[in-house]
Amino acid sequence: MSNKSYQSKENPLYVPIQGGDKKVMKKILSVALSTAMAFSMFAGVAFGDDNLTAQQKFDVLKEAKVVAGYPDGQAHLDKELTRAEFAKVVSTLMGLQPITGQLSFKDKGYTSSNWAVPYIEAVYSANLMEGKSTTKMIFDYNGKISVQEMATVLVRALKLEIPAEVNNNASTWAKGYVQAAINSNIISASANPTANATRSQMVDTAYAIYLAEQQPQVMSYEVSENGKVVTFKLANNEAVKVTLETALAPNTATEVKFSNGGYDYTESVTWVVTDATKVENVSASNLREVVVGFDGEVDPTTAEDESNYSIAGFTVKNADLSNDRRTVTLTVADSTNANAGLTNQKEYKLSVMNVRAGSKVISATDVKFTPVDAALPVAQSAQALGNKTIKVTFSEPVMNATVNNFKINNNNVFGATEVTGNVVILKVYNTLPNGEHTLNVTGVSDFSGLKNLSSDLKFTVVEDVTAPTVAGVEKATFEEVTLKFSEPVDKASVLASNIYWMQGSSKRVASSVEAISDDTYKFTFNSTNKLVYTTDLMVEGVRDYSGNAIAANTKVQVSPVIDQTRPEVVNATLKNNNKTITVKFSKNVGSSALTASNYVVKDADGKEVSKLKDVTRVGGDSKTVEVELYQALSQGKKYTLEIAGVADTTTLQNVMLPYSKELTIGDTTAPTVTNVSYVAANNSVVVTFSEVMATSGDGAIVLPEKYSYRNENNAWQTLPSGTTVNVSSDGKSAILVFPSDVSVSSKVKGFEVRLVKDVAGNYLENLRDTRDTIGEANAIALNAANATATNKIEVVFSQALQSGSAQISDFTVTADNEELAVNSAVVDGSKVVLTLSDNNKLDANGQYDGEQVSVAVKANASLATPAGKQIAGAANTTVQDKIAPAIKEVATTVSTSTYAFNVTFTEAIAADANNAYDFEVRVDGKTLQAGASNDYTVRVGTGINGDVATNVVVVDLADAVGTANKGKVVDVRVKPYPSFLKDTEGNLVSGNDSFYSTFIPNN
Template sequence: MRNTSETIKENSHVMNAQGGEKKVMKKILSVALSTAMAFSMFASVAFGDTATTPQQQFDALKAKGIFNGYPDGTAGLNKEMTRAEFAKVITKLLGLKEITGVYSYTDKNYNAKNWAAPFIEAVTAAGIMEGKNTEKKIFDFNGKVTIEEMATILTRALDLEVPTETNNTASAWAKGYVQAAINAGLVDSSLNFQSNASRELLVGAAYAVDQEQSLKVASYDVTEAGKVVTFKMSDGESVKVTLDKALEANKETEVKFTYKDKEFTEKVTYVTTVAQAVSSVSATNLKEITVKFDGTVDPATAESTNNYVVSGITFKSATLSDDKTTVTLLVDANSSALTNQRATSLQINNVKNADGTKTFTQKVEFTPLDVAVPEVKEVKALGTKAFKVVFSEPVQQSTVNATSFRVDNNVIAASVKYVYPNTAIVTTDLTAGEHTLRVSDVKDFSGLTIVPVESKFTATEDTAAPQVVSVKSNDLKEVTVEFDETVKSVASAYANVSGNSAQSIEINDNKVTLKFNNPLNYTENTIHLASVSDYSNNSASVDAKVTPTLDTVRPTVVSTDFYVENGNYYAKFQFSKSLKLESATDASNYVLKNSEGKVPSIAGIDGDGHPVVKPVYTDNNKTVVVNLGSSLSSDATYTLTVSGVVDNAYVGNVLLPYTATLNANTAQNGKVSRVWADVSSAKPNYIFVQFNKTLATTGEGNALEAAKYIVKDNAGRSFQIAKENNDINLISTNTVRIAVTGTIPAGFDWTGKVEVTASYIKDSEGKYFNNGSFTVGDALSGSTIGVTGDVYATSRKEIKIKFDAALSNVNLSDFSVSGVASQPTSYTLADNNKTLLLKFADNAIPVNVAGVTVSTVSTYTQDAYGNKIKAIDTPIPVKDGVAPTFVSGQFTKVGNDYTATITLSEEVVGSTKVNPSFITDLFTLNIGSDEVDIKTVTINGTNKIVVTATASAAQADNGNAIVSLKFNGSTNSSAKAVTDKNDNALGTITFAAQNSTITAPVAP
């Protein structure tokens, strides 16, 4: 994990925590030696804030067992140290393992009784120290340690590079080691390297090493949703580490960072009770869904039913558990129940966790499983005139009646009120004291029946009227008042003034929901409830205060679907919230465009791109279905933009524009699109079958199985085209080549029309193609590629021709275009190579294309399978697809009256389908920064548009001002308010002139 780190206190040694493993011992010894220089002949390096006297350092090391001192209690700092002492200090300091029972040297008295032997063996095994005489294996444990020996030992421990060139006064054997120490800045080159090192020097170095080894992480704190870890160090400073990837909640993770040139790898855990994921979705009955999070969630978003979607289901409520980790979704009483043991999807939208650092928007699959019979969960007396029975799950109202209940084993005379989903309030007289209730014949929504079991409850006199516990608002027109007991009735209610009465009062156990036609105030409101009664007939009127919580969450598109049904294309949008019906079904809120960003000229879509059939909205699953008609091109891609859709909040929240990409081929029902054959003899060697979608080549829908292809002649004689599966080859993702190897019936007629049938074949998405047939042309002479639809001039240098198959090789000389200044010079292919765009020299195509036609002089152009284009013997007229363009503009003025005359490339007309003021609003006239009201816009069927406006005297007299006119071509492109005679919309126009240069019109 790459991360960045910084100290909270100033520290220049913190580095980015990245890179490989390093030898910590090297760093420790480097710091140790550098620090030791402060005490003697080594280069001077300050300790910093932790500096102490040599004696204090000695005392600290002695307490840790690294130094012992002399019998008289002194440190002996001025004395010289022995090699044995040095070996012990290095062993203790670096945590080397003491080695006993091994004696590598031949010194006198070097045996088990020698206190230094375990330490000498330890540094020897580590390769840090060696004997004074290696041949005789003499260590010389009582010998003194020289500075050059100390430099050598540190060079080895640090694994410094020993140079070949030296410039120092050390002994010959030590010159390389000492030079390495000098080059590393550890030793001053002017020292007498043969002199002995003092104990004070060793204490200083040892203390620095010990301090570095003692540096560790004391504690850590994780913030910013696991993105930042702050480590508190043992020296009192803090290191802040910012991670590239946030820690996974409640999971131990290693974090690496560098502090004071030391690498740390610490295991940290981002401990949080705030939700980071959806733990599970389940349904143990058919009217409730339980959504469990792995931590706490935000009550406001978690309890919004708009944030949960199950197709075909409407939710009555979303209730968050007391620990704020589990949401129970209650299906509306009038909505269909879930289907037992059938996989179902729950879409969760915009639910936030408790600290707002994460938003859950995801689809979760679950399978409702109701195998438990309902049980009595609670029986509670409501005074002595009624009791309440709460079941363990939602139950069917039709099974809850007076005969379902026996009190003290007696049939009771009672009225029963069913409170959806799982409560029955039974009104009957009870004596004070304990009673036994037996319940039978009650069923849940999967048809399971309760097992009769007796329950005990106690009735006591109730003399207190219901009291308000809490008040909540839902937008500005709904208030829920919770009482301390079950409510039987409320006579009436109003908000603030009696004139704003509640239009509906819904009682659900101890909760009363009030709905108002007129909105509440944005600030605090007083809700008055008259004669709130309980089941002991205690009654009181109450006032409750509430400040509404406005719904400010915009609706969003949860999912889109695009499909073909009964020949029409449909786009289906599912939204995150319930919508206002009038906005959801307003066709002007939906705009279809083709891949070029233009409104396609097709049936089912008007000139502005809006569907001509009114969209259909279904509130229970929050979906809108848009009928786009039957004329979409099967191989084209479109966009459908939704905007202006508003939710049901009192202050409606508007959907941000959402654009869906619609691939018509994907939406289409699978079918055979082409069949052709090569004819090399009396019968074809191969028959080619092309589908409109990618084929499945495995499983039961495998397109490479011979038994699925049958050929039949006019007389009804038929046979399986290929004998074996090996006779079928996939030559493209949607095309098969079938070798004709089957047994041909006698007299089979290849000269007439032949029908080829492909059956039980799936596309790559696992859907079956229509099990239809396709009739091949006469004599199977090979399939030619024909022009489909109209041919258009899209500009004065381009003509568009669409074919019914994809081209792979285009011969430009095949095409002849009459009525143009020159023939095409190049081409491009579009729409999956089905559209040929012939390119011409600039302005080669006339403005008036009435006399322009396309024909062929040869047919070498072909598809990837060698099928050639069909000859165009009868020239095809080219239609006008060229939009009028701006040629020039001129301003004139008389006094304060301005006239702008626009000259266009061709004649234009104003649409009668729009209000004239709409056309006027497409023009904007400015003098300087001031906009001037336009008086008239004249479009008279010529190639000119005349715009007039009257300015103020000050504006007209401002000679330095720039006068500009702009035409909004973007809006006009959708509205087609100003077009040429072939309905091609005029584009954006902008032209300007300096006010002082504008003169009166010249008389003709």
């Protein structure tokens, strides 16, 4: 039986595919699928919308051996297309293998020497084309093919969808196929379907298919791994994974280039992100609310935690997340005046800490915003809460409102008001009758002093005789129950003491209550009264604004669910002192949060920095602690905070998973003005700052507009024209050279600096510094001299010095009248660092051969300030010991029952009960614990044999430790960041990276 179905007279070209070679069919379907998808990508290409002419397309196809020219070498694109020509094009485009040795048709001239036969046999075997007569088996290879026949073959081969609606002039049987071809741009809508197809039409269509086959088009893409990876789906179903060097910016179109299969692609990619990745904007249209906009959705729990937001000088009292979870409105108040707000048109900085969005944590530092309150407050609505209370809602928070701001039905009001944000509760003494009333509101002020215009609001009073009920239990654990009431209830009536459950005859009352909203409250039960099983919760005394009290003996069944959620660290921030870390947990934590050993700070090499000084609770809840270090962390370095072992206060005491956060210690300290003075000799004013300052940008100290002065008439004015601003070599001083007609000594009486910043971007403390009077710059004075190493002496002066102004010849260093050789003198701010020669090094006490060392500055020294003020000379100043002691050697000494070893330092060590904590002692690699009740203790000066040496620290191992480890090696060092070990001058011991080794004898 034949594996082909035979044609109908209505469609003389196409026979549905039902058999044939499976490999051929698989190739056809693969190509058909990619081609079908490609047509939608090549809308318009087939009909000349691209830059190629029909002849140019023909040349491309000819080179690819898809088509061939006539014997004269011409394309003859105007000629009509034969069935043989179309068979070759279809066969080639569909990837069919020409078939030889087979003659299925009986046309005259249909022989093995006919060029068209292998292609006709291929399309016939693939069931793509049949003959004009299947009974006589005539293919009619020289006959013409119509546009609608060509379209039908391709539409069915490509499995294109036949549309329900058609609008063309094709024959009835072909209308659906022709419309599908038109919709997919296989043929032009202007073509005559019943006319014979031209070679030009065939070339347009074949070129689009050929082009799609050569470079599969991108059909879709998927972004993953936080914008670092894009996976492209091609028209041939191939997936190409592209890893980017720079992650995509969320919700922003970005060109991505890649290569695949020898083809180069450039695709526009947009990473659509619903979770926020950053703070997008901050604004304030009134003086009590700051609106923080994120670029996506944020987690409600952390977004509505007001402690995650800070504005210098202000308290964030509330954080409210919008319904779309993209905007948080902060209610703020002056830290010293709860009734005060922001200042209109003054720049502020907002910091956002650890707001979560999906798997990300969003933080932003010092986002600038300027409140602009130019709108009058508007009374938006009035709502009666029974017959004696009216709730008035405004467009923004209002500062105050009294009964004098209201009239009801044009009558004065007698009563009281409560103001909360943008809501005023108006309680009237007289009872309002049921029905519609008019409330007139006038003169209510916002926080910028703007008052609302007189407006009338309609409201309807309906007598409220319905008592509130408990609408439901929103949440219940052993420790907390959240109840929702049937209506807003008077906050004053919701008392923790009136919410309880009974255990036998004992009343277990709530310990605290928190208003979530006007009808929802959370009740907390302490460890003694916590709920441990399903029980009835009693609710008493709750009233609505009409005074209706909840029914006596109201009870609601509560089924507490045990809290199995581990506490997490919401944020951990380092304060400006660089030694106090504030840690906020996601829920209340117990005493384990105060255990110092649960917190470890390590440096970039993984070494523990120092013992913690203290861990204390802060804030009004049990979620926040402050971890204080003995030493401040160094600026410009990276550290890691590790927290573990902290448990919550729930019944299970859920323990947190280990937490780690990198702390990069940047400069967050606001600079200050340390001195403003004038130098008459060069008619200049010198402003000296505490830090290196910015010399470019909006806060640069070189900008004349940052300064003003008070003249001889006590009037403040800007710098005179012609004033030049120079910067000292150390970057800490601005030298303002006035023009000669403005004498700084007689006309500059006061000075002001505004809005300048340091190189880290921190603005001047309090944003400005005003000096009511300034005087002549003082001569440079020598303040101190300190030995910081055996070959270094730092000479400290009263003012910043000009870089490079120090010379060796400016100084004399002596000990017992012997002059010591100085190799170099280098200016460092207000210090000069002297380096002594190798033959004149000091000892660990800062002395030379046991003698005190002195430093003097010679007269006519070259030392000068940035403004050119020179030193007149300075008498001998005694060098103070600032050299850190270090370990000199470690030796073991043993008595009958005591195991100890002596650690000898380069100088005397001061006794301190905490010295043991600065040592690290190990036996066979195991770290021992310091302290009287642990593995070892230390003492200064008295060895076990009674010898006394103030530079020796004795480490005493506990008897059990010594006995258990006889014959083993002991390693000891001072930790890299000691906190307690000091010499008698107060200098901390130098920490060690390496260990000293000794041993415990066997006897």
